[in-house]
Each structure stands twice: as C-alpha cells, then as structure tokens.
Amino acid sequence: MASLSDIPQATLIHKEDPYAAIILKQCRDTHCHFCFNELPADTVPCTSCSVPLYCSVQCQLQAGGYDLCNHLRRCEFPENLSDELEDYVRQVTSVGIFSSNNEHSAEHRHECQGVHWPAVLPSDIVLASRVMMRYTQQQGHCSVDFNIHGILDLCHNYGKLSPESKLELHIYSIILSYCLEHICELKLLRSAVIASQIVILLSQIRVNSMAIVRMKIPDLKGRLDHDITSTVEQVRVGQAVYAVGSFFNHSCQPNVHAYFLSRTLYVRATEFVATGHELELSYGPQVGQCACKDRQQLLKDRYLFICQCSGCARLNPSDLFISAYRCTKPNCYGVVLDSCVAKYEKQKLNNSCGTLETRRTLKQADMLDDDIKKVAHHLFRQTCQNGQCEPGRCWSCGSYHDIEASRATIVKAEICVSRLQEAIASNGVPFTALLDALKSIDILRMHLHPYNKRIAEVEDNVAQAFCLVGDLQAALDHCRASVEILEKLYDPNHIVIGNELIKLVSVQLSMGHHIAADDMDRLAAIFSRYYGSHADIIFPHLQYLKQRNLQTS
Numbered sequence: 060m061a062s063l064s065d066i067p068q069a070t071l072i073h074k075e076d077p078y079a080a081i082i083l084k085q086c087r088d089t090h091c092h093f094c095f096n097e098l099p100a101d102t103v104p105c106t107s108c109s110v111p112l113y114c115s116v117q118c119q120l121q122a123g124g125y126d127l128c129n130h131l132r133r134c135e136f137p138e139n140l141s142d143e144l145e146d147y148v149r150q151v152t153s154v155g156i157f158s159s160n161n162e163h164s165a166e167h168r169h170e171c172q173g174v175h176w177p178a179v180l181p182s183d184i185v186l187a188s189r190v191m192m193r194y195t196q197q198q199g200h201c202s203v204d205f206n207i208h209g210i211l212d213l214c215h216n217y218g219k220l221s222p223e224s225k226l227e228l229h230i231y232s233i234i235l236s237y238c239l240e241h242i243c244e245l246k247l248l249r250s251a252v253i254a255s256q257i258v259i260l261l262s263q264i265r266v267n268s269m270a271i272v273r274m275k276i277p278d279l280k281g282r283l284d285h286d287i288t289s290t291v292e293q294v295r296v297g298q299a300v301y302a303v304g305s306f307f308n309h310s311c312q313p314n315v316h317a318y319f320l321s322r323t324l325y326v327r328a329t330e331f332v333a334t335g336h337e338l339e340l341s342y343g344p345q346v347g348q349c350a351c352k353d354r355q356q357l358l359k360d361r362y363l364f365i366c367q368c369s370g371c372a373r374l375n376p377s378d379l380f381i382s383a384y385r386c387t388k389p390n391c392y393g394v395v396l397d398s399c400v401a402k403y404e405k406q407k408l409n410n411s412c413g414t415l416e417t418r419r420t421l422k423q424a425d426m427l428d429d430d431i432k433k434v435a436h437h438l439f440r441q442t443c444q445n446g447q448c449e450p451g452r453c454w455s456c457g458s459y460h461d462i463e464a465s466r467a468t469i470v471k472a473e474i475c476v477s478r479l480q481e482a483i484a485s486n487g488v489p490f491t492a493l494l495d496a497l498k499s500i501d502i503l504r505m506h507l508h509p510y511n512k513r514i515a516e517v518e519d520n521v522a523q524a525f526c527l528v529g530d531l532q533a534a535l536d537h538c539r540a541s542v543e544i545l546e547k548l549y550d551p552n553h554i555v556i557g558n559e560l561i562k563l564v565s566v567q568l569s570m571g572h573h574i575a576a577d578d579m580d581r582l583a584a585i586f587s588r589y590y591g592s593h594a595d596i597i598f599p600h601l602q603y604l605k606q607r608n609l610q611t612s
C-alpha cells in the first residue's frame with residue numbers, strides 16, 4: 060500500500076466497513092453484536108432466536124435474523140412493527156440492505172434458528188462462515204463451487220503453520236463445511252476440494268483479520284481530575300476482515316493510524332507521507348514500546364513473519380536506550396547493552412552500512428541521529444571492532460559495567476515496586492510502601508540508563524500512588540519524570556505522549572493550576588493527528604479537560 064500523492068499529516072486516507080465481523084466472546088453480554096458499542100440497559104435481542112443482543116433496532120435489522128430476513132425478502136413487515144420502525148425498514152431495504160449485491164449482508168441470518176455458532180466455535184471460524192455466506196448472498200444462489208480463497212484474494216501463511224495448527228484448521232474446515240451444508244442448506248459441490256479451500260480461507264483470516272478496539276474511559280463527572288491518571292485503556296471487542304484494510308503492511312514506526320467508530324475502520328496519516336512512500340500501520344508492537352528483539356519475537360509468534368520494517372532494520376536511539384544500563388563513568392551518557400540486545404543492534408548497523416570500512420567512507424556519523432552519536436560514540440570508530448561495543452562495555456567511552464551484579468540489585472529493588480503496585484490496585488497505599496518505592500527508583504537510576512523504559516514505568520507507578528495519598532505536587536513531579544523519558548523513546552508527538560500529557564494536565568487542574576494554552580494546544584494537536592475530528596467523540600474527556608481549564612482561568 061503506497062501513497063499515490065503527497066499526503067498531509069492527519070489526513071483521513073481510508074474508511075471501510077468490514078466484509079465480515081464478529082463480537083468477541085467476552086463481550087457478548089456487554090456490547091452490541093452488530094456495532095460493538097456498549098449495550099444500553101434496554102437491549103434489543105434478535106427477533107428470531109433472541110441470542111444476539113443489539114443496542115438498537117437499527118443494529119438488529121442490519122444484522123438480520125432469520126425471520127426478519129424472510130419477512131423483508133417477501134416485502135412483508137412483521138405485525139408488531141411500529142410505524143417508526145416500519146419507516147426505517149423501508150428506508151434500509153430501499154438502500155439495499157437485504158437485496159442481493161448488498162453493501163451490508165444479513166450476517167446473523169444463517170446462524171439464527173437456535174444454532175448459536177458464535178458461542179460455540181472460535182471467532183475466526185465463524186468469520187469464515189460469514190465471509191462465505193455473504194458471498195453466496197451477493198451471488199444470489201445457494202451452491203458453492205468456486206475458489207473460496209479467491210473471495211477476498213488475500214495473502215495467507217498456511218505454509219508457515221506448525222503441523223498442529225494445520226491439523227486444527229483441517230478439522231475446523233470439515234466442521235464448517237458440514238454446518239454450512241446441513242444447517243444453512245448451502246450446497247458445497249466437490250466438498251473435499253471445498254474443505255481444503257476453507258483451510259486456506261481460514262489461514263487468510265488468521266493473517267488478515269483485525270481486532271476492533273474501543274477506548275475504555277470512565278465517566279469523569281463527579282470525579283477528581285487526578286482520578287484519571289491511569290484510565291485510558293484499549294479493549295478488544297470484535298474481530299473483522301476488511302478487504303482493503305488488509306493490504307496495509309506493519310511497521311514498528313508506522314506512518315498511519317487505524318481506529319474504529321462503530322464497526323467502521325478509519326485510517327489516518329500521522330505524518331506527512333510523500334508520493335510513492337509505503338503506508339504502514341502497526342499490528343501491535345512499536346518502537347518505544349519494547350525492545351527490537353521483543354517486537355520481532357511478538358510478531359513472529361503472533362503473525363509468523365520476521366519484521367522487516369525500517370524501525371527494525373535501522374539503528375534508532377529508542378532501541379538503544381529502552382533496556383540499556385548506564386555507564387559507570389560520571390557524566391557519560393553512553394549505553395551499556397546486554398549480549399542479546401547488543402547482538403541485535405550491531406546486526407542492524409551491519410545490515411544498513413556493511414563493514415566498518417564502508418561505514419567510515421559513508422561518513423556514517425552524518426547519517427545518524429545526534430542522540431545515537433552521544434550514546435554510542437564508538438560505533439564510528441574502529442575500536443568498536445576491537446571489543447568496545449561488546450556486552451557490558453559502554454558504547455560511548457568503553458568503560459566496563461558489571462551487568463550481572465546490577466541485575467541482582469535490581470531484582471531486589473523490584474520487590475518493593477511490586478508491593479507498591481499491589482497497594483495501588485487495592486486503593487490503599489501505606490506510606491512505607493511509597494518510601495520503599497522511592498528508594499527503588501534511586502537504585503534503578505544508579506544502574507539503568509537514564510532513558511531506560513523501566514524507570515519511566517516505575518515513576519508512573521509512584522505518580523499514581525502519590526495521587527492516591529493526595530500529594531499532588533509529588534505526583535506531578537514523578538509524572539513529569541516519566542514523560543521526559545517517554546519523549547526520548549517515542550516521537551514527542553506520539554499518541555502515547557498525548558495520553559501521558561492528559562495525566563499531567565489532569566493532575567495540574569486538580570491542583571487548581573491553569574494549564575498553559577501551549578500545553579492544551581499540544582495535547583489537542585497530538586489527538587487530532589491520530590483521530591482528526593473524531594478525537595472528541597472517542598475521547599470525551601478531552602473536552603472535559605478543556606472546560607475545566609476554562610473554569611480554572
């Protein structure tokens with residue numbers, strides 16, 4: 060997926076409804092089975108089987124239960140339909156919701172009649188059935204003798220699956236073809252061939268389906284501002300296949316951001332993208348979130364590919380800092396890496412620039428970030444080859460750091476951090492737990508690089524604890540200390556920084572401080588870069604903070 064023209068930052072570049080979607084099992088009682096929004100108190104069940112719950116009649120109609128579909132196909136309206144609803148039904152049927160070649164298909168229809176597939180079968184298996192049924196509904200016939208894996212024409216990774224996973228797919232394929240033939244009365248011609256094609260469809264769905272997420276934000280009214288220091292959380296509510304959205308590759312430093320309103324996928328450019336450049340979103344891990352080796356491992360385990368994005372291929376400061384130890388020499392900012400991280404980072408250098416000789420001739424120093432020059436000075440010298448960039452050696456001055464001894468000390472310090480986390484979870488923080496955690500931060504800072512992510516995490520925990528005990532000034536100081544580190548690990552305009560700024564701003568408002576217009580503008584700019592005008596819908600607390608700030612001024 061590459062840009063055909065220059066794309067300005069924050070531009071909405073893609074909007075798409077899913078080809079097929081399904082609610083996750085754990086959300087069946089809490090979220091609408093069609094739009095995936097939270098269910099209101101008055102839920103609307105399916106008219107035929109009462110199993111799926113919807114937030115409104117509109118969603119119920121669009122999902123299309125068996126009876127409803129049959130009535131509407133015959134242009135009859137169920138007797139108990141109100142005038143208002145009848146109007147709505149006329150409207151949706153006239154735009155083709157239940158006609159052939161429709162935009163939305165009646166995705167629940169074939170699962171209605173008490174069969175209840177989504178409660179029994181794994182989500183991706185139900186998704187496969189929905190893909191096939193939608194295709195046959197569009198084609199207007201009830202037999203299948205075609206290229207099932209050609210319906211979506213997406214890539215798959217069947218060849219890379221373990222024998223156990225392959226066997227599992229074959230078993231589910233047989234179950235699915237049996238269900239489609241015997242329950243949905245779908246005629247699967249040449250069923251042995253069809254079963255093997257369903258296997259490929261299933262592996263396509265495993266590679267290409269996306270998790271639909273919602274932001275979990277509590278009602279802020281009546282709560283203290285500093286109560287929202289740790290509240291923004293992404294919750295997976297559904298799984299869906301988007302025919303075009305599936306073509307975006309992954310990058311650990313993405314230039315586009317995907318989010319959802321109802322079940323619609325939105326993709327927005329988070330930076331300027333020049334003509335011809337690849338448009339890449341993140342499937343999960345990102346630079347700044349975890350070390351390169353952990354990102355690679357996660358993508359390999361979950362998606363079975365070795366990530367070749369620019370974030371993993373090129374040296375970047377974040378990957379050097381994120382798990383580094385500090386140099387023993389005072390005032391030296393050099394990174395000290397353990398053997399595993401050092402191996403990865405040196406490999407990147409070799410991949411991008413070849414031999415040391417080439418590196419010198421390429422004037423590598425000009426190509427690298429200033430931060431890298433500061434913390435890994437030896438990358439530009441021959442001494443790197445002679446052991447200065449070995450594990451345990453500072454990559455800037457070459458001093459030796461006993462990593463094993465540091466690890467042992469850190470393990471002890473972490474015990475106090477765990478105690479503090481437990482106290483936060485139980486909403487009661489004893490003073491001694493807080494004091495011990497403060498000592499732990501000092502120990503971490505003595506052994507870890509100043510931009511090591513663990514320090515940011517512990518600073519954040521301590522900020523939360525100070526909020527709970529009501530010492531907001533201390534909370535603010537620790538929150539700032541955490542943000543300062545995160546700004547070194549992520550782009551300063553990354554959404555993660557936006558979320559951290561919300562915490563900072565809300566603590567400041569609780570203290571009665573007025574927030575500088577610059578800070579509010581920065582916050583708004585970050586959120587609109589990722590969510591455009593949808594930011595206020597998805598994050599209602601942004602508006603709340605703006606109003607509170609006006610009241611404070």
Ligand SMILES: C[S@@+](CC[C@H](N)C(=O)[O-])C[C@H]1O[C@@H](n2cnc3c(N)ncnc32)[C@H](O)[C@@H]1O
Nearest residue numbers: 214266267305306307308309364365366367368
């Ligand atoms: C959802 S598809 C993306 C579109 C796919 N590249 C195509 O041409 O249809 C996901 C697959 O693309 C490949 N892929 C995506 N991002 C990648 C990356 N950063 N490095 C290597 N392979 C990647 C992997 O094979 C992965 O299983």
